[in-house]
Amino acid sequence: MSKQLTLGFFGFGVVGQGLYDIIKTKHLNLTVKRFVIKHPDKKRTLPAELFTTDPDAVLQDPEINTVVELIDDADAAFDIVSRALRSGKNAVSANKKMIATHLTELIAIQQQYGTSLLYEGAVCGSIPIIRNLEEYYDNELLHSVSGIFNGSSNYILSKIFNEDLEYGTALKQAQDLGFAETDPTLDVGGFDPKFKLAIIASHAYGLYLDPDTILNIGIDKLAPSDIRFAREKNFKIKLIPTAREIDDRAVILYVLPKLVTPANILYNVENEYNGVLVKAAFADEQFFYGKGAGGHPTGSAVMSDITALRYDYKYEYKKHLGAGSLRYSTDWEIQVYLRYEDDELINKLEFSSITERYYAQDFKYIIGRVNLGNILKNKESINSNGVFIAEIA
Numbered sequence: 604m605s606k607q608l609t610l611g612f613f614g615f616g617v618v619g620q621g622l623y624d625i626i627k628t629k630h631l632n633l634t635v636k637r638f639v640i641k642h643p644d645k646k647r648t649l650p651a652e653l654f655t656t657d658p659d660a661v662l663q664d665p666e667i668n669t670v671v672e673l674i675d676d677a678d679a680a681f682d683i684v685s686r687a688l689r690s691g692k693n694a695v696s697a698n699k700k701m702i703a704t705h706l707t708e709l710i711a712i713q714q715q716y717g718t719s720l721l722y723e724g725a726v727c728g729s730i731p732i733i734r735n736l737e738e739y740y741d742n743e744l745l746h747s748v749s750g751i752f753n754g755s756s757n758y759i760l761s762k763i764f765n766e767d768l769e770y771g772t773a774l775k776q777a778q779d780l781g782f783a784e785t786d787p788t789l790d791v792g793g794f795d796p797k798f799k800l801a802i803i804a805s806h807a808y809g810l811y812l813d814p815d816t817i818l819n820i821g822i823d824k825l826a827p828s829d830i831r832f833a834r835e836k837n838f839k840i841k842l843i844p845t846a847r848e849i850d851d852r853a854v855i856l857y858v859l860p861k862l863v864t865p866a867n868i869l870y871n872v873e874n875e876y877n878g879v880l881v882k883a884a885f886a887d888e889q890f891f892y893g894k895g896a897g898g899h900p901t902g903s904a905v906m907s908d909i910t911a912l913r914y915d916y917k918y919e920y921k922k923h924l925g926a927g928s929l930r931y932s933t934d935w936e937i938q939v940y941l942r943y944e945d946d947e948l949i950n951k952l953e954f955s956s957i958t959e960r961y962y963a964q965d966f967k968y969i970i971g972r973v974n975l976g977n978i979l980k981n982k983e984s985i986n987s988n989g990v991f992i993a994e995i996a
């Protein structure tokens with residue numbers, strides 16, 4: 604028998620509205636009772652009496668048994684979700700930063716209070732990757748999980764490569780379409796896909812990592828010379844988070860732009876679409892493709908979590924119990940393309956081998972192998988004007 608759910612929402616932005624549109628089309632055992640919002644003067648599509656600015660109107664309402672948290676302030680979201688879980692309510696969240704940053708505490712709270720927090724909508728929008736990692740790949744040995752996890756960056760890159768749009772124009776479009784975060788640096792700087800990668804690592808490998816320890820470099824320093832270079836060699840540039848087992852004891856995790864050839868399945872993932880590529884010991888390669896941002900696609904994942912709560916579904920974090928000796932490592936070499944200005948950066952990165960080097964007055968690049976740990980150590984110098992780094996196979 605499914606449980607009757609009475610929902611209290613926090614936030615009514617792009618995803619909140621998208622989710623509400625979906626709920627209206629269903630005849631489920633669900634009631635939406637209250638929306639807590641920050642800006643009471645904003646024009647809303649629903650009757651004013653449904654809205655309040657008082658969090659306690661939801662958190663202290665004994666009739667509301669399920670909290671749907673869809674705000675973008677990660678600290679406030681953690682406060683809301685942890686209070687909800689502690690007061691015996693189940694919760695659904697789409698806040699990747701909040702979940703990635705507080706995962707250990709959130710798991711402990713769920714265990715202590717016997718409540719459930721689901722967050723499929725936080726990772727790759729409509730793609731059901733978390734539940735698949737939890738349930739379907741429960742006993743699979745996962746060699747790697749990688750892909751395109753950020754709709755906004757992918758939208759921008761697609762518009763640049765396919766339509767010759769300027770970076771700033773494409774970013775503005777991604778914002779206008781409701782794909783980008785309120786602070787778009789989170790998208791284009793590779794932070795948002797890093798939070799998603801950290802969440803994936805917990806369900807794929809049982810590793811709970813502080814996102815600050817994971818390398819993320821985004822697409823915000825991309826210049827016309829990099830685009831020209833990529834085009835001449837028949838590459839596209841994609842922003843790719845990677846989690847990969849390098850042996851049976853260590854996993855590497857990083858987010859970097861990558862020069863991909865048409866043979867790469869991610870080459871044709873365009874606009875706000877995401878793709879998750881799973882490489883497993885027995886199932887071999889599998890690919891999940893779907894919209895990674897937007898109200899309805901993300902709302903559909905949140906909806907699926909809500910309906911799972913009608914049956915008291917909980918993540919069991921099974922991989923963590925078996926993770927045992929698996930640890931996070933940054934000691935691994937990758938091949939990169941690096942556009943730079945100051946030769947000192949080349950020394951600092953300590954390339955172990957160099958396959959190509961090009962100097963011109965206004966464009967210098969090097970292709971070679973570097974240790975991930977060295978990239979992480981020099982992240983600030985790499986993340987500065989005049990420098991762009993991308994993995995190259």
Ligand code: HSE
Pocket residue numbers: 725727728752753754755756782783784790795895896897
């Ligand atoms: N800003 C995010 C993106 C929204 O562009 O992918 C979905 O998480």
